[in-house]
Every structure is written in C-alpha cells, then in structure tokens.
Amino acid sequence: MGMSELRFTLPDWVSGFVGEGEVVCSSVEERMGFVVGGSRENVRQGTGGPFGAGVFDSNGKLISLGVNIVEATNCSILHAEIVAIALAQQALGRYDLSDGRKEDYELVTTTEPCAMCFGAVPWSGVSRLVCGARGEDARSIGFDEGPKPANWVEALEQRGITVVQDVLRDEAATILREYAERGGTIYNAGR
Amino acid sequence: MGMSELRFTLPDWVSGFVGEGEVVCSSVEERMGFVVGGSRENVRQGTGGPFGAGVFDSNGKLISLGVNIVEATNCSILHAEIVAIALAQQALGRYDLSDGRKEDYELVTTTEPCAMCFGAVPWSGVSRLVCGARGEDARSIGFDEGPKPANWVEALEQRGITVVQDVLRDEAATILREYAERGGTIYNAGR
Numbered sequence: 001m002g003m004s005e006l007r008f009t010l011p012d013w014v015s016g017f018v019g020e021g022e023v024v025c026s027s028v029e030e031r032m033g034f035v036v037g038g039s040r041e042n043v044r045q046g047t048g049g050p051f052g053a054g055v056f057d058s059n060g061k062l063i064s065l066g067v068n069i070v071e072a073t074n075c076s077i078l079h080a081e082i083v084a085i086a087l088a089q090q091a092l093g094r095y096d097l098s099d100g101r102k103e104d105y106e107l108v109t110t111t112e113p114c115a116m117c118f119g120a121v122p123w124s125g126v127s128r129l130v131c132g133a134r135g136e137d138a139r140s141i142g143f144d145e146g147p148k149p150a151n152w153v154e155a156l157e158q159r160g161i162t163v164v165q166d167v168l169r170d171e172a173a174t175i176l177r178e179y180a181e182r183g184g185t186i187y188n189a190g191r
Numbered sequence: 192m193g194m195s196e197l198r199f200t201l202p203d204w205v206s207g208f209v210g211e212g213e214v215v216c217s218s219v220e221e222r223m224g225f226v227v228g229g230s231r232e233n234v235r236q237g238t239g240g241p242f243g244a245g246v247f248d249s250n251g252k253l254i255s256l257g258v259n260i261v262e263a264t265n266c267s268i269l270h271a272e273i274v275a276i277a278l279a280q281q282a283l284g285r286y287d288l289s290d291g292r293k294e295d296y297e298l299v300t301t302t303e304p305c306a307m308c309f310g311a312v313p314w315s316g317v318s319r320l321v322c323g324a325r326g327e328d329a330r331s332i333g334f335d336e337g338p339k340p341a342n343w344v345e346a347l348e349q350r351g352i353t354v355v356q357d358v359l360r361d362e363a364a365t366i367l368r369e370y371a372e373r374g375g376t377i378y379n380a381g382r
Contacts, residue, residue, distance in 0.1 A: 003278050004201040075277050076286040076314040086266050087194050095267040096380040115310030119337050123267040125380035146310050147346030155338030189287040189316035
C-alpha cells in the first residue's frame with residue numbers, strides 16, 4: 001500500500017487569474033461572471049473540465065476558486081464544487097463554513113451540481129447555492145450528472161440552503177459547448 | 192488567496208494497520224471485516240468518524256483503505272468512501288477504476304453511503320458496492336445522511352453497479368454506537 005497521503009494541485013494559471021489582492025464581487029452576476037471566467041480559462045488552457053465554482057462570503061469576497069481537475073489529477077472526486085468547498089474550508093480552518101450557523105457563505109457554480117456535489121452541499125455549511133447552466137446543459141454534451149433527486153432544490157431549501165438558478169446561464173453553457181467542440185474528455189466512468 | 196494546493200494525510204496508525212504486504216480477503220465478509228476494523232481503529236484512536244471503506248480488486252486484493260477524516264482535516268468532503276476512491280484512483284493512475292469497463296472493482300463501506308458518497312460512486316468506476324450498517328443506523332446517532340433518493344439502490348443498478356447490503360451490519364453498527372458513547376463529534380454543518 002504505502003498510500004497515506006492525498007495531494008492535489010490546481011493549474012498554474014489559477015493564482016494569476018485570482019491575483020494577489022482581494023476579489024470582491026458585489027452582485028451575484030459579478031460573482032457568477034468571475035467563476036465562469038475560471039471555467040473558460042480551464043477549457044482554454046486545457047487543464048480540465050468546463051466547470052468552475054467559488055465560495056464567497058456575505059460581502060461578496062472570494063474565499064476560494066475551484067475548477068474541475070478530474071482528468072489532470074486522475075481523481076473523479078475533484079469537481080469544481082468539491083475543490084472550491086475543500087479550499088474554502090482549508091482557508092477558514094473549519095469543516096462547517098457556517099461555524100454553527102453564525103456565518104453565511106455562498107457557493108457559486110457554473111453548472112448545477114451533479115449528484116455527488118449536490119450531496120456535498122449540506123455537509124459544507126454554505127447557506128446559498130447559485131447556479132449558472134442547468135444540469136441538462138451538461139447532459140447535452142454527454143456528462144452523466146448522476147441520480148440526483150427530482151426535488152433537489154426543495155431538498156436543499158428544507159435544510160436551510162437557498163438555491164438560485166439560471167444566473168448567466170447562457171454564458172456558462174457557452175463554455176460547455178466550447179469544451180465539446182474542442183473535443184474535451186467526457187470523463188464518465190465506463191466509457 | 193495563495194491557495195492552490197489540497198493536501199490531506201491519513202492517520203499515522205493506518206500504515207501499520209494495513210501492513211507491508213498485500214492484503215487479500217477472499218470473501219465479502221472478510222473484506223467487510225477488514226474495513227470495519229479500520230472504522231473501529233479510527234474511533235479508538237480518536238482520529239475521525241466511525242466509518243471505513245476500502246476498494247478491492249476482483250481477486251479480493253485491497254487497493255486502498257479509507258477512513259473518515261473530516262474533523263482532523265477540517266474538510267467535510269473526506270468521508271471514508273471518498274478517501275478510499277481517491278486513494279485507489281491515485282494508486283492505479285486513472286479516474287475511471289473500471290478502465291472503460293475492462294476491470295471490476297468493489298467499494299466496501301461500513302455504512303451505506305450518504306447523499307454525497309452515493310453520488311460519487313458512479314463517477315468512480317467501481318462495479319460493486321458492498322454496505323455494512325444501514326443509513327438509519329448512522330441517522331440514529333445523529334448524522335444527517337442527506338437527501339439521497341429513496342430508490343438509490345435501483346439508481347446504481349441502472350448504471351451497472353451491483354449493490355449488496357447488510358454485510359456484517361451488526362458489527363458495523365456497533366462501531367457507530369461506540370463512537371456516540373465516546374462523545375464523538377457529529378459533524379453535520381450548522382450544529
């Protein structure tokens with residue numbers, strides 16, 4: 001065995017994209033625009049799937065930017081949302097971003113979460129989920145978004161997590177199509 | 192920001208528990224017994240939640256052992272199944288364990304997967320899921336297992352993944368109760 005460590009690195013371009021100073025996006029469209037920019041860069045640099053996600057605090061300050069790095073890391077878990085959640089928790093030093101419902105954090109994702117990322121949301125402690133493209137937009141280029149319950153929005157809201165859909169959906173879906181046109185890997189298992 | 196790396200380490204006891212040589216468990220009960228042993232050690236050493244999981248090949252050879260390390264790593268993603276899947280993919284050097292349906296791998300988990308880990312299974316490329324305790328056993332000590340579809344077994348089987356339930360359920364559930372009795376953290380967000 002000898003395997004007792006997991007270590008993953010984001011693409012080199014990410015630190016330059018995010019920059020040195022604080023990133024503050026006051027509107028939800030600005031926040032989505034920023035993470036869509038991350039997904040676009042991921043596609044154009046050829047570093048992963050056409051998905052980006054970010055965690056922002058209640059002032060619109062970026063805590064973490066995640067992009068899909070499944071193929072580069074050989075890890076099916078590392079969807080953009082998972083990367084963003086894990087990085088934010090690492091930055092804040094706690095597994096419950098809400099710190100016992102004292103703080104509000106938002107997960108902004110360029111495409112509605114797949115079944116796995118949907119299930120990751122309640123554990124993370126975010127209180128708001130903002131989505132760009134629809135799950136059907138991802139399915140239309142071949143991704144199997146998995147067995148997510150039909151009432152997934154209600155299921156999150158029942159747990160106190162607000163869901164906002166279709167923010168810059170067209171911009172986000174354009175990146176999905178660009179990835180498909182470039183022949184990007186559709187990394188469903190068993191293909 | 193300055194955050195471009197995710198790095199997680201398993202508890203120190205894991206390498207000694209697994210040992211130097213190959214671990215081969217020919218029956219499903221042996222495989223479950225091994226991962227239940229991992230969950231027990233995680234509880235007794237105080238290194239994480241009462242959950243273990245392993246990926247085994249079609250000869251019963253252990254590829255990876257995962258345990259829950261949510262609290263120690265401050266990462267809500269690192270359930271036992273996620274750790275086991277990521278380590279197995281790292282060991283084999285591919286995100287699709289099945290390698291395009293050429294290979295059969297089994298994920299053995301001491302408790303039925305939560306909503307997140309359930310969603311992670313189809314992406315991983317395993318062809319069989321073996322479960323010990325039931326989700327209700329985890330809920331009975333306070334864990335919110337999340338909004339998993341009621342027909343989750345059928346949803347996996349429709350994707351070609353066989354599901355086996357209740358293997359050493361009592362042994363696995365005993366570890367859950369031991370964790371609760373020791374006052375182990377119930378790491379639902381927002382508590």
